[in-house]
Amino acid sequence: MPRWLTDIWRWVHLLLLWGSVVALIAAELILLQIGLVAGGGAYMGVLFITLLVSVTAPNDAAARLAQLLTLLPALRIMTLTLPLTLLPQYGWYILTGLPVLLATLLFVRRVGLRRQQIGLTLRGWWLQFGLAGSGIGLGVVIYPLLNLPPMLDSPTLRQIIVASVSLLVFNGLVEELLFRSVVRLVASPTLGLAAPVFGAVLYTGLSVGYGSPIYLLIVFLLSLVLWFIVGQSHSLIGAVLLHTNLSLTLLLVMPTLAGPAYSAYRPLAYAGAGVTSAIGIIALLWLIWMRASLLFPAAYRRPPLRQRGSPLS
DSSP, X not given: OOHHHHHHHHHXXXXXXXXXXXXXXXHHHHHHHTOHHHHHHHHHHHHHHHHHHHHTXXXXXXXXXXXXXXXXXXXXXXXXXXXXXXXXXXXXXHHHHHHHHHHHHHHHHHHXXXXXXXXXXXXXXXXXXXXXXXHHHHXXXXXXHXXXXXXXXXXXXXXXXXXXHHHIIIIIIHHXXXXXXXXXXXXXXXXXXXXXXXXXXXXXXXXXXXXXXXXHHHHHHHHHHHHHHHHHHOOXXXXXXXXXXXXXXXXXXXXXXXXXXXXXXXXXXXXXXXXXXXXXXXXXXXXXXXXXXXXXHHHHSOOOGGGGTOTTO
């Protein structure tokens, strides 16, 4: 095939990859606005589209990205058949998150990604735990936009522990592993600098069910921040804990504090959220500073002793 024709097809395939993301968002909207049957049919169509995009990829990197996109409609179709109404809300995350986790790990093994590459390390653990605190403050800010019902009506200690673990593993870990680690590693060789936007649009599009445009904007910006955190720290720990703290705050902490029985604890909770958020912001600024010092080493290098007004000059 001539070089010019190969280049044209490469650009066409990039448009098809972006079109697949748009099709996924459209299928989710159809599911929410029309119903289960129409939404399932739309996702079947998206699955067919992503399969075509994967088999017509111009190179291996683009094929891997298209194959990863194929997992999303397939998993969504499967979750539509699950009997979620028979379980408590925290059970939904286990039932829907487990197949996503297994499919993601199988894909990771198929493409040959190592544990260190996908961020399953404790590298810079002190920075990771610092970043995690900002999820609490973010949850306090977002909660009025969504006003979600409590996950547990009359929580017991056992229910709180099970719900927290389910959110940690099947919400925080699963989504960060897929969208901020695997999608980042697979999309970057094909999309380059556009990869963070691609990942953020993909993740935000699958969250359109919450409806609030302001919330979707926050999700989009948060996706970019988490992409940066995982990419620069080379660890998922901070992003997973931040995501989990956000979910716990939205689904457990804030709905509980909204009740009259716990109104006296609100100032203390808000103060704690402010402190943990400040620690998270400091950790993020530290990470940005470290990244800047790598990109522009000359600007962060201390001048020689003679140039600093030493008595020896």
